[in-house]
Amino acid sequence: MRVARKAGKSAKDADTAVTTASGQALNPEVITAAALELIDRDGLEAFSVRNLANHLGVYPATIYWYIPNRNEVLAHVMALVLSDLLPKVRRRSWQLFLKDVFCNFREAIRQHPNVAPLIDSQVTSNANLSLDLLDGLIGALARAGLSGDTLVAAYNAVLAALVGFTAQEFAPIPADTRDAWQKHVDTRLGAISPERHPALSRHLPLLSNRSFTLRWQNGSEAPMDRSYEVYVDMIIGGIERLAETGSSQS
Amino acid sequence: MRVARKAGKSAKDADTAVTTASGQALNPEVITAAALELIDRDGLEAFSVRNLANHLGVYPATIYWYIPNRNEVLAHVMALVLSDLLPKVRRRSWQLFLKDVFCNFREAIRQHPNVAPLIDSQVTSNANLSLDLLDGLIGALARAGLSGDTLVAAYNAVLAALVGFTAQEFAPIPADTRDAWQKHVDTRLGAISPERHPALSRHLPLLSNRSFTLRWQNGSEAPMDRSYEVYVDMIIGGIERLAETGSSQS
DNA sequence: ACCTGAACACCGTTCAAGT
C-alpha cells in the first residue's frame, strides 16, 4: 500500500506526489495549499492528516514537524481562503466599503464551498481575518459616526452577519435530504397541512429550495444572490439607523 | 476494560449505566437525551458513539439499531435543544414575535453551549426547527406586509441572522487562544501598530474580549447581551424598512 | 534539521451470532 514513496514515480497511487519527489520544498505554505486542494476536491469529511501526507508523498508524522495539529492545519486553510477580503479601492463611503467586504467574503467561500463548515469555528476564535480587515471594518464604523458601546455592538453585528449567511448558504446538505424532502412535499397534506401551518403551506411553492431549511441544494447549486443583497442592505441600513439615533440608548 | 456490563454494578466505570441495567427502556429519545447529557458534560470533541454506548451501559452496535449513524444522533440532539423556540404568548405584533424567537434561540443554545458548532450543519440542512416555528416566522413576515421574492429574501435574512450570531457567540475557543492573544496584546506596538491599524489600536481597549475575533472567552464566560439586542433590533428594523419600500425594488 | 517507520489509543460502522 505504501510503496515507492521517495521515488514518487508510482502511478498506482491515485494522488501524485506534489513536491518532495523533486526537492524538499515542504513548508507550512505548501502544506496548507495542498490541504485546501484536497478539501476542494474531496470534501471536508474526507480530509485527514494521513490523506494530506499521502498527497504530499510523505509520512503523516512529517506534517507535524511543520504544523502542530490538525486544527492548526484547518486554521491555516481558512486564513488562506480569507486572505484577500480587503477592498482594493480606497476612500469610498463606509457603506460601500462594508458592502464590498460582504461580497468578497461570500465570493471567497463560494470558490471553496467545502470549507464552509469551518467558518464559525475558525473565523470567530482565532483571528484568521487579517488585522488589516478588522481595522478597515472598525474604521468604517467609526466613519459612520459610531463610538463606545454602540461601536462594539455594531462591530459584533457586522461580524455575525458577515459569516452567518454565507456559512449557511454553502453548508453541505446531507445526502438523504433530497429524498426526505420529497417525502415531506408528497405528504404535504399530512405534516404541512394548511390548517396547522397556513403561512408555510401558502408560501411553500415560493420558498421551496430557495430558503434555509426548506431546500435540498446548497449555495453551490442553488445560489441565493438576491437574498444576500437584501440581507447586506438590511445590515448596512441598520448601521445607518444606529448612527442616527446616536449612542445614547442604554 | 469492558467488564460487568449487564450487571451494571461496577463502580470502576466513571459512567453509571443509565437505563438498560434495570429494564430495556432503550429508544431514540433516551439515546438522544443521554447524548446531550454527555455533550453538555464533556464537550462535543469528546463525544463518540462508543462513549455514548458506554454511558448507556450497552455495546456500540446497539445504538445503530435505533439510530442509523452518528450524524443522525447529533441531528436528534439539535432537534431536542431547539424543540421549544415558539413563543407561548399569542397574538402579539410580528416584531415582538420575532424578538421572542431570537431570544429563545439564544437562550436554548446558552443552556447547551457545547452544541454551538452543530448549529450551522444541523439547523440549516435538515429541518430541526419545527414546522410550527417556520410557519410562525413566515406568518410574521406576511403580517409585516411582505410577499413574493421579498418575503423569501426576508425569510432567509431572518434565518441567517437567527443562527449566525449565536453560533459564533458560543463557539468554543481553542485553548491556546488566550496565550496567543496575550502575545498579540503585548506586542501591540508590533502587529497592531497605531500607524498600520489606527482604528483597531484606538478602539482595542473597548473591543477587547467583548468582540468576535478579538476575544479569548466565548459567550458562556463573556456574554454579549447588549450586542445581541442591537443586532436583533437591526434585523427587525430592516424588515420594517423592507415592508415600507415595498417589494418593487429589483 | 528533517523525515521514516512503527506504534498507541482511539474512531464509525458492519455483521454474524446469540437470545
Next chain:
DNA sequence: ACCTGAACACCGTTCAAGT
C-alpha cells in the same frame, strides 16, 4: 426484536530511530 462480541478499515498523534 433486540443486543453481544468481534472484527474491518480507518483516525490523530507520539516517538525512537535514521540521515
